[in-house]
Each structure stands twice: as C-alpha cells, then as structure tokens.
Amino acid sequence: MHHELSLITTIAAALGFGLLFGMLAVRLKLPALVGYLAAGIVIGPATPGFVADVGLASQLAEIGVMLLMFGVGLHFSLRDLLDVRRIALPGAVLQIGVATAMGIGMAHFWGWSLGAGLVFGLALSVASTVVLLRALESRGILDSMNGRIAVGWLVVEDLVTVLVLVLLPALAGPLGGKTDGGDTSLWLALGKTLLQVGAFVAFMLIVGRKLFPWFLWKVAKTNSRELFTLAVIAAAVGIAYGSSELFGVSFALGAFFAGMVLRESDLSHRAAEESLPLRDAFSVLFFVSVGMLFDPMVLVESPMKVLAVVLVIIFGKSIAAMVLVLALRYPLNTAITVSASLAQIGEFSFILAALGISLGLMPQEGQSLILAGAIISIAVNPLLFTAIEPLQRWLRANSEAVRKLEANPDPLAELPMTVPHEKLTGQVVLVGYGRVGRMIAAELTAQGVPYVVAEQNRELVDMLRRQDQPAVVGNAAEPAVLIQAHIARAAVMVIATPDTFHVRTMIETAKMLNPGIRCVVRTHNEQEAALLRTDTGGKVFLGEQELAGNMTRYVIATLKEAEHAH
Structure with a gap:
C-alpha cells in the first residue's frame, strides 16, 4: 500500500473493524463501544498483523x-x-x-x-x-x-x-x-x-x-x-x-x-x-x-x-x-x-x-x-448507568446515612406556611421550569391563574421563592413532591420537562392523590406521544404538530382577511 493512501487505509480499517467488532459486542449483549475499543487494539501497534496510522x-x-x-x-x-x-x-x-x-x-x-x-x-x-x-x-x-x-x-x-x-x-x-x-x-x-x-x-x-x-x-x-x-x-x-x-x-x-x-x-x-x-x-x-x-x-x-x-x-x-x-x-x-x-x-x-x-x-x-x-x-x-436504579434502591434500604440525609428536612422541599390558601386551591401544578415551563408560567401569570412549580434545580426554586412564587424542589415522580405542591386540590398538572422517562410515574402518582386531576404533557416524539395517550389518558402535545397547527391556522386566518379585504 502506497503511503499516499494511509489516510484512506486508516479510515477504512477503523470503520470496517469497528463495525465488525461492534456487531460482535452487541451480539454478546455488550455495549457497541466495547467492540470499537477492541477493534482499535487489533489494528494498533501493540498487536501483530495490520497496523493503522x-x-x-x-x-x-x-x-x-x-x-x-x-x-x-x-x-x-x-x-x-x-x-x-x-x-x-x-x-x-x-x-x-x-x-x-x-x-x-x-x-x-x-x-x-x-x-x-x-x-x-x-x-x-x-x-x-x-x-x-x-x-x-x-x-x-x-x-x-x-x-x-x-x-x-x-x-x-x-x-x-x-x-x-x-x-x-x-x-x-x-x-x-x-x-x-x-x-x-x-x-x-x-x-x-x-x-x-x-x-x-x-x-x-x-x-x-x-x-x-x-x-x-x-x-x-x-x-x-x-x-x-x-x-x-x-x-x-x-x-x-x-x-x-x-x-x-x-x-x-x-x-x-x-x-x-x-x-x-x-x-x-x-x-x-x-x-x-x-x-x-x-x-x-x-x-x-x-x-x-x-x-x-x-x-x-x-x-x-x-x-x-x-x-x-x-x-x-x-x-x-x-x-x-x-x-x-x-x-x-x-x-x-x-x-x-x-x-x-x-x-x-x-x-x-x-x-x-x-x-x-x-x-x-x-x-x-x-x-x-x-x-x-x-x-x-x-x-454503571444500568445499575443506577438498583443501586439507588439498595442504598435507601441498607444505608443509614442515606436515609438520614433524605429524611433531613429540606427547606426548599416544603412550601412556606406563608403561601395564601387561595393560591393552593384549583391551581396548576407546573412540573419543570425550563424554556417551555417559563413560557407557560409567564402566560399563567398574565392570565392571573395560580400555579405551583415543581422543579429539580435548587437554584431555580430558590429564585422563584424570592419572587414570592410557590415552588418546591424535587422529582415530581415522588409522591412527597406532589403532596407539597398540593396536588390533591389542584385542577391541572402540566408536565413541561423534557424528561419523559418519569412521565408515567408522575401521572400515576398525581391521579392516585387526586383522581380528578387533568394532566397535560409535552413530547417531541410521535411514538412516545401515542404511548402516553394510551397509557395515561392525558392530553399530549407534540411539538411538531402544534407548530404545524399554529402555522396552518395563521395561514387560513390570513387568507380570510385577504378575502374580506377584496
């Protein structure tokens, strides 16, 4: 092989052996990247045979x-x-x-x-x-x-x-x-x-x-x-x-x-x-x-x-x-x-x-x-990522230090006693205060609709508290968080977080605490949206569909205005 082709040779060998060993790793129920690493060892200078650049x-x-x-x-x-x-x-x-x-x-x-x-x-x-x-x-x-x-x-x-x-x-x-x-x-x-x-x-x-x-x-x-x-x-x-x-x-x-x-x-x-x-x-x-x-x-x-x-x-x-x-x-x-x-x-x-x-x-x-x-x-x-959930359950069951730490009262995990009662009846529980959550919160504020934010980011909850906005820190999939958000007296729960992994648990917990609660969910995946509608019965908004719907409504309204103008 001419030295002028060393780049092509290296790319071909790396991708070819990577594919081969990656497929082998997957067949052995291992991550594909283990196969990529093995491919590198095979074509590297430390092993006999072909050596890439x-x-x-x-x-x-x-x-x-x-x-x-x-x-x-x-x-x-x-x-x-x-x-x-x-x-x-x-x-x-x-x-x-x-x-x-x-x-x-x-x-x-x-x-x-x-x-x-x-x-x-x-x-x-x-x-x-x-x-x-x-x-x-x-x-x-x-x-x-x-x-x-x-x-x-x-x-x-x-x-x-x-x-x-x-x-x-x-x-x-x-x-x-x-x-x-x-x-x-x-x-x-x-x-x-x-x-x-x-x-x-x-x-x-x-x-x-x-x-x-x-x-x-x-x-x-x-x-x-x-x-x-x-x-x-x-x-x-x-x-x-x-x-x-x-x-x-x-x-x-x-x-x-x-x-x-x-x-x-x-x-x-x-x-x-x-x-x-x-x-x-x-x-x-x-x-x-x-x-x-x-x-x-x-x-x-x-x-x-x-x-x-x-x-x-x-x-x-x-x-x-x-x-x-x-x-x-x-x-x-x-x-x-x-x-x-x-x-x-x-x-x-x-x-x-x-x-x-x-x-x-x-x-x-x-x-x-x-x-x-x-x-x-x-x-x-x-x-290690696969072991996160089992390890979490094991630590909670066997570690006294972890239990004490989680049992230790967190001021941001409980709503202050000074929150007016009228803000905690018929309110919206807004899960997530990211980009979508902020826009929803701004519109609710403009309409005078009371809401409580449930957010995992402590800094955001602290900021909202300083603005006299009711907010609690924690994962809304946990009953304690929704209880603090007064889900039992809420009218609607809006899940604005992009983390769809815990959505089903959030809705199940909310309906257990408040059978009449209405749930609204966001997603960007059509298959995920269909599953959420079937499994939870909640209202699911698909990002692309909402965008297309709003654009279509605007086009139709524009055409009607043009017709009236003529």
Missing part, C-alpha cells in the same frame, strides 16, 4: 470530539449552564482536587516524583465528554436535569483542564521536569490564560451569537441541503480550530461554544440533524483510536497498578462526587447519575499524559496505566 487516527478522533461537542452545544444553552453553576462549579473543582490527591498518593507509594503524581492525578480526574454524551443520549436523559448537571460539570472540568495545560509548562521546572528556557512566571501564564479564555467567551457571546446564526440563515436561503450541511460542519470545525489558534482554548471547548451560539438560530434543530451522521461516524473513530494506543502487556506487567487506577476512576472519584452532590442537597438519583457519568476518563487524560511525558514529569509507565484505566472504565461505564 496512529497519528492519523488520533487526528480523525479529534474531529469526532469537535463534532460531538458541537452537537452538545446545539442542545445546551447558556441559560442551562448558568442554571447548574452552583452545583457544577464547586462540584467539579472539588472532585478534581480529590481525584488528583488520590493520584498523587498512589504515585508517591510507587516512588514517583511529586510532578509525576500531579500530572497522573489530574489525568485520572478528568472524565471523557464523548463517553458521557453517548451514555446520556442512549438513555434519553441528555436534556433532563441530571443530564444538564452532568454536562455542565464536565464543561467546568474542561475549563479547568485548559488552565492546567497552559500552566503545566510554567510549573515543569519547579516540579522537577524540563523547561523551555523561558522565564515566564506562573502568575503571568495564569493571567494570560484567563485573559484568552475570557476573550474567547466574550467574543462568542457578543459577536458569535449574532454572526454565526445570521450566516446559517444566509446559507439556508440557498435551498441547498449540501451547502447547509457543509456550513454546519465548517462552522463546527472552523470555530474549534480558530478558537485554539487565536485564544488557546481546546478544540472541544471551542466546538461546544460554537454549538451554543448557533443554538440561537431557529435552524439549530436542522443543524443538529444534518451533522448527526458525521458525529456518529467520527465518534467511532475516537474509540478506535483510543484502543490503538493501548498496550495489553501493561495488564501482565503491572496488574495491581492497573487495578488501583481503575478503582480510583470508577469508585474513588465517583464516591467523592456523590458525596458532594448529596452535600449540596440534591436527590440521591442525581448524585448517582453524576457519579456514573464521571466514572471514566478519556481524551483530556491522554493529552495531559502526553504533555507530562514531553515535559519529563511523568514516566512512560504512567501513560500506559492511564490508557489501561481509560479502556477498562469506558467499557464498564454503560454497565
């Missing part, structure tokens, strides 16, 4: 990370990020600190230097956004409250990692590594990084959120599907690359903000749909490239070290995250979901490991252990 595979995988983060941004607004800042910001920072300390402790026990332990611990602390998104999307909880918290948490981790990648070269000398001969101070490097990141965020929020949606509309007016798809991909990759070159932020973070600003356009759903096939294909290349970097001999030469790394990734930092989430008074289900989300490592860990080796801070063995931990944790991660 590792460098090219890594670059192709980077494109996959960009496209996937771009897709997340298309579904994740700035408001969503701000809504979870009080849990994502302190939680991510503290969790990184705990995991890094564990890594430093292990490195010290193995006789490594402090610098090696620092890089090693940081690499173990950063979860893979790619793996998380695949897990959330496959379970349909990406747009749920738990999904938004997990994504926000990882966005904060990415921001912290960007700072670390810039500061590490300046710290290499004092930590016993190589220096580039420059005299750049730590504080100067930190200030420069903060300035670059701040400039990038400001540019995207001030200029980007107007410029890029306008550009997308211009392309859409050509009525060319090819040009529109090209514009979406070019925007995702171009903005990611430009942000890295001009502002020094990572490709992934740049692509994420590109998606966020393009979300301001009404064409964001079409953009997400057009880019989906490429995102899926390149995400496969990401997992295959991870497998190509792995040397299976590390499992034979250092099995106990590999076990220690896996335990820190899957249990150590996950337990730390769960404790932090529970300490911030979020439900047990949220704590376990976030913990499962963080129980793996990925792309940023590899970048940190490579930088640590190039600076002479970490031995080559450290990279092998990090890759082993990544492979195993990525393969096990889907099983």
Whole structure:
C-alpha cells in the first residue's frame, strides 16, 4: 500500500473493524463501544498483523470530539449552564482536587516524583465528554436535569483542564521536569490564560451569537441541503480550530461554544440533524483510536497498578462526587447519575499524559496505566448507568446515612406556611421550569391563574421563592413532591420537562392523590406521544404538530382577511 493512501487505509480499517467488532459486542449483549475499543487494539501497534496510522487516527478522533461537542452545544444553552453553576462549579473543582490527591498518593507509594503524581492525578480526574454524551443520549436523559448537571460539570472540568495545560509548562521546572528556557512566571501564564479564555467567551457571546446564526440563515436561503450541511460542519470545525489558534482554548471547548451560539438560530434543530451522521461516524473513530494506543502487556506487567487506577476512576472519584452532590442537597438519583457519568476518563487524560511525558514529569509507565484505566472504565461505564436504579434502591434500604440525609428536612422541599390558601386551591401544578415551563408560567401569570412549580434545580426554586412564587424542589415522580405542591386540590398538572422517562410515574402518582386531576404533557416524539395517550389518558402535545397547527391556522386566518379585504 502506497503511503499516499494511509489516510484512506486508516479510515477504512477503523470503520470496517469497528463495525465488525461492534456487531460482535452487541451480539454478546455488550455495549457497541466495547467492540470499537477492541477493534482499535487489533489494528494498533501493540498487536501483530495490520497496523493503522496512529497519528492519523488520533487526528480523525479529534474531529469526532469537535463534532460531538458541537452537537452538545446545539442542545445546551447558556441559560442551562448558568442554571447548574452552583452545583457544577464547586462540584467539579472539588472532585478534581480529590481525584488528583488520590493520584498523587498512589504515585508517591510507587516512588514517583511529586510532578509525576500531579500530572497522573489530574489525568485520572478528568472524565471523557464523548463517553458521557453517548451514555446520556442512549438513555434519553441528555436534556433532563441530571443530564444538564452532568454536562455542565464536565464543561467546568474542561475549563479547568485548559488552565492546567497552559500552566503545566510554567510549573515543569519547579516540579522537577524540563523547561523551555523561558522565564515566564506562573502568575503571568495564569493571567494570560484567563485573559484568552475570557476573550474567547466574550467574543462568542457578543459577536458569535449574532454572526454565526445570521450566516446559517444566509446559507439556508440557498435551498441547498449540501451547502447547509457543509456550513454546519465548517462552522463546527472552523470555530474549534480558530478558537485554539487565536485564544488557546481546546478544540472541544471551542466546538461546544460554537454549538451554543448557533443554538440561537431557529435552524439549530436542522443543524443538529444534518451533522448527526458525521458525529456518529467520527465518534467511532475516537474509540478506535483510543484502543490503538493501548498496550495489553501493561495488564501482565503491572496488574495491581492497573487495578488501583481503575478503582480510583470508577469508585474513588465517583464516591467523592456523590458525596458532594448529596452535600449540596440534591436527590440521591442525581448524585448517582453524576457519579456514573464521571466514572471514566478519556481524551483530556491522554493529552495531559502526553504533555507530562514531553515535559519529563511523568514516566512512560504512567501513560500506559492511564490508557489501561481509560479502556477498562469506558467499557464498564454503560454497565454503571444500568445499575443506577438498583443501586439507588439498595442504598435507601441498607444505608443509614442515606436515609438520614433524605429524611433531613429540606427547606426548599416544603412550601412556606406563608403561601395564601387561595393560591393552593384549583391551581396548576407546573412540573419543570425550563424554556417551555417559563413560557407557560409567564402566560399563567398574565392570565392571573395560580400555579405551583415543581422543579429539580435548587437554584431555580430558590429564585422563584424570592419572587414570592410557590415552588418546591424535587422529582415530581415522588409522591412527597406532589403532596407539597398540593396536588390533591389542584385542577391541572402540566408536565413541561423534557424528561419523559418519569412521565408515567408522575401521572400515576398525581391521579392516585387526586383522581380528578387533568394532566397535560409535552413530547417531541410521535411514538412516545401515542404511548402516553394510551397509557395515561392525558392530553399530549407534540411539538411538531402544534407548530404545524399554529402555522396552518395563521395561514387560513390570513387568507380570510385577504378575502374580506377584496
């Protein structure tokens, strides 16, 4: 094979073997991504036979990370990020600190230097956004409250990692590594990084959120599907690359903000749909490239070290995250979901490991252990998500600490005694205060209709309470939450949350507490809408149908006005 065709060879081998091993994994009742990782090991340099180009595979995988983060941004607004800042910001920072300390402790026990332990611990602390998104999307909880918290948490981790990648070269000398001969101070490097990141965020929020949606509309007016798809991909990759070159932020973070600003356009759903096939294909290349970097001999030469790394990734930092989430008074289900989300490592860990080796801070063995931990944790991660519900039931049944924590009165979980009685009779119980919920609430307020909000986001409930709006925190699928919302005296329950997983339970609980309650549900899926109508008997509004109906009514009204005018 001529070297000019190495790109085609690498893509063909990665996708071909990925398909083969992915199908085999599914037949064995395993997640498909386990097959992708196995395919990477087979075509990697550590196994005999055909060897693909590792460098090219890594670059192709980077494109996959960009496209996937771009897709997340298309579904994740700035408001969503701000809504979870009080849990994502302190939680991510503290969790990184705990995991890094564990890594430093292990490195010290193995006789490594402090610098090696620092890089090693940081690499173990950063979860893979790619793996998380695949897990959330496959379970349909990406747009749920738990999904938004997990994504926000990882966005904060990415921001912290960007700072670390810039500061590490300046710290290499004092930590016993190589220096580039420059005299750049730590504080100067930190200030420069903060300035670059701040400039990038400001540019995207001030200029980007107007410029890029306008550009997308211009392309859409050509009525060319090819040009529109090209514009979406070019925007995702171009903005990611430009942000890295001009502002020094990572490709992934740049692509994420590109998606966020393009979300301001009404064409964001079409953009997400057009880019989906490429995102899926390149995400496969990401997992295959991870497998190509792995040397299976590390499992034979250092099995106990590999076990220690896996335990820190899957249990150590996950337990730390769960404790932090529970300490911030979020439900047990949220704590376990976030913990499962963080129980793996990925792309940023590899970048940190490579930088640590190039600076002479970490031995080559450290990279092998990090890759082993990544492979195993990525393969096990889907099983952890499957275990969320059983683990939740087991903890409530067997953990006295969890029972005490859940039994401990939460001021936001109970309506204040000062709420007027007339606001709690014949009221609307509004489940979810996201984008749709806010619009419904605004219209109810304008019409003078009393309502009580049930929302899982503590910050939103706290804000509503300060505005004298009755609101309770919690999952409306739990009877205690609906009881606090006075569902027994309510006239209507409106479920405005995109989390359709618990809708049936919410309606069943509401009708058990108030047999005469009328329920209204939103959905974007025709099959889901049909099932909800059959199973719950509630009024189901399908987004596309309502949009089409309103547009049709407007057209008919316009035609009638034109007839009367003539």
